[in-house]
Amino acid sequence: MVTFTLNGEETSLDADPNMPLLWALREKAGLTGTKFGCGLAQCGACTVHLDGFPVRSCQTFVGDVEGARITTIEGLSGDLAATVQQVWADLDVPQCGYCQSGQIMAAVALLSETPSPSDDDIDGALEGNLCRCATYHRIRAAIHEASRRLEA
The missing domain is CATH 3.10.20.30 (Beta-grasp domain)
Incomplete structure (x- = not known):
């Protein structure tokens, strides 16, 4: 046990x-x-x-x-997680969606440590999180948008 x-x-x-x-x-x-x-x-x-x-x-x-x-x-909760999940939906980030739970988990962890990440920060934090549909540009845009919404 x-x-x-x-x-x-x-x-x-x-x-x-x-x-x-x-x-x-x-x-x-x-x-x-x-x-x-x-x-x-x-x-x-x-x-x-x-x-x-x-x-x-x-x-x-x-x-x-x-x-x-x-x-x-x-189990994700709180303003940060809710904002990331809402932005993911607003920007239609997923295509097939299979990898998206892992992408969101990585994005929440990044934004909790780096509230205003650069493209390099995002690329580094999500390196190794693969998306077969190649929605990387939407993932990056969503992280930037979540950061903006959280700062507002």
């Missing part, structure tokens, strides 16, 4: 400590917003926040999150 805080609630999952967190979230906790992309921590579709920092859940093991705080796309 592994116990941690999941989206603000203490959670205990009966999972092998060597199980990737991604599969524990999807299969044991029933949270399917975090996606499986590559399984090698190279695409970002599985990004969640571990104690406030973005991590790839496909290569993070359940046994390593004992006592930690995990936030998934389903």
Whole structure:
């Protein structure tokens, strides 16, 4: 049994400590917003926040999150998260949408650390978050717009 805080609630999952967190979230906790992309921590579709920092859940093991705080796309809350999610919809960022939960998780983490990011900041923070539909220009525009809205 592994116990941690999941989206603000203490959670205990009966999972092998060597199980990737991604599969524990999807299969044991029933949270399917975090996606499986590559399984090698190279695409970002599985990004969640571990104690406030973005991590790839496909290569993070359940046994390593004992006592930690995990936030998934389903658990994002607050003005920053709401603004990012609203801008994503307003600017029609997703095309197929498969990678977008990971993109949003990375964007929220970036804006929490860097409220007015440059293009280079955005590119660096989202490096490795792949979008097969290549909506990178809309993702970047959405992050800039979210930053503007949050500053207003």
